[in-house]
Amino acid sequence: MLKYIFKIALVLLLAVPFQSQAQSIGFGCFGFVSGFGGYSYQTFQPGYLKYYGNELRTPIGLNTDPYFEEFNHAKGFRVGLNFFRANFSGFFLSTKGYYQILSEKKNINISGNYPDVEYDLDLKSWGFGVDVGIPITSFFSWKILDGELMFNSAGFKRTINQIASTTVKKYNNDSPEIGYSVGTGFIVSIIEGYMSLEGTAGYTIMKIEKMEDDEGNNFLGEPEFATENNFIKTGGFNALIQLNVGFPL
Numbered sequence: 438m439l440k441y442i443f444k445i446a447l448v449l450l451l452a453v454p455f456q457s458q459a460q461s462i463g464f465g466c467f468g469f470v471s472g473f474g475g476y477s478y479q480t481f482q483p484g485y486l487k488y489y490g491n492e493l494r495t496p497i498g499l500n501t502d503p504y505f506e507e508f509n510h511a512k513g514f515r516v517g518l519n520f521f522r523a524n525f526s527g528f529f530l531s532t533k534g535y536y537q538i539l540s541e542k543k544n545i546n547i548s549g550n551y552p553d554v555e556y557d558l559d560l561k562s563w564g565f566g567v568d569v570g571i572p573i574t575s576f577f578s579w580k581i582l583d584g585e586l587m588f589n590s591a592g593f594k595r596t597i598n599q600i601a602s603t604t605v606k607k608y609n610n611d612s613p614e615i616g617y618s619v620g621t622g623f624i625v626s627i628i629e630g631y632m633s634l635e636g637t638a639g640y641t642i643m644k645i646e647k648m649e650d651d652e653g654n655n656f657l658g659e660p661e662f663a664t665e666n667n668f669i670k671t672g673g674f675n676a677l678i679q680l681n682v683g684f685p686l
Contacts, residue, residue, distance in 0.1 A: 471519035475679025479539055479560070479641060480510045481672050484665035486593075488657055489556060490545070511539035511560050519681060528571045529578070537562040537587075553599075559592040560645075563613070568622075576626040583620045583637050588613035591645040591668065593656065608648040608656045610668070616643030618675060633681045641672030 490505030517535025539560040545553060564587035570580040593608040620639015627633055645668040648656035656668065 471681055471683040472517070473519060473533075473535075473635070473679045473681045474514065474516045475635075475677055476512070477515045477537055477539060478510065478512045478676045479672065480674045481641075481643070482670040483508050484644075484667035484670040485657060486558075486668050487665070489543075489593075489595075505545065506543055508541055508543065508556075508558055511541040511558060513537065513539035513560075515677060515679065517564075519683075528569060528581075531568050533566045533568075535562075535564050535566070537564065553597065555594075555596040555598070557592075557594040557596075559594075561590045561592070562587045562616070564588070564618075566618075570624070576629070578624040580622040580624060580635075580637065583618075583622055583639060585618040587616045587618065587641075587643070589616050589643050589645065590614075591648065593648060593668075606650060608650050610645050610648055614643070614645060616641060616672065618642070618672075620675065622677075624681075631683050635677075635679050635681055637675075637677045637679075639675055641675045643669070643672040645669040 486508050489508070515535050515537040517533055520532045520534065522529055522531035537560075539562075541558045543556045545556075564585050566583060566585035568580045568583040570578050570582075572578045590613045591610050595606045597604045618639050618641040620637050622635065622637035622639075625634045646666070648668045650656075
């Protein structure tokens with residue numbers, strides 16, 4: 438998959454006229470290798486994930502309905518490479534590739550003595566992005582449009598802590614599923630040509646369909662009350678703040 442992302446970036450790179458001038462702030466431009474790392478936040482709408490609490494009925498004999506906080510956002514980290522950035526008569530175009538890991542955890546305390554049940558959701562993504570913007574000042578640029586194509590995978594783990602034992606059950610989706618993100622943002626030069634701060638806010642369209650354990654059993658066993666078709670129905674608001682660091686070749 439990473440090879441696929443880099444092939445796309447290479448095609449776009451070769452399509453850029455060589456007489457174009459590199460962006461002066463220096464990250465992801467010709468003559469530089471630029472990497473980045475940052476903090477990412479993603480909201481989403483759960484599908485049949487919203488019924489995760491009903492799994493407690495069989496494992497620990499729960500007969501009542503406690504309040505289960507809904508999974509609806511995840512946060513974590515993103516790392517990647519800025520492939521290039523080039524100027525075209527007052528605006529810039531750049532491409533990037535990244536890997537992102539987001540997570541959300543819920544603890545359900547029924548006995549009051551310790552977390553009886555722990556649920557861990559992990560969302561992992563490979564992504565490729567293109568942004569177009571304009572310099573506002575010598576150190577501040579506006580990313581008018583930031584678009585991304587991503588390949589999303591999900592993992593869901595249930596850990597039941599009992600007095601005599603601990604039981605762990607893991608679920609994953611079969612293969613990465615395609616998603617999209619559109620947003621806008623800014624770039625602030627910290628050290629011209631070598632370091633900058635970048636922020637992005639936007640909306641993600643994504644879904645995670647079927648979740649299975651290692652034996653091929655469906656998450657929740659497809660109960661009658663789970664009328665949703667997808668584990669995660671769609672995405673939502675996303676935000677990213679990252680530090681770009683460039684190194685001359």
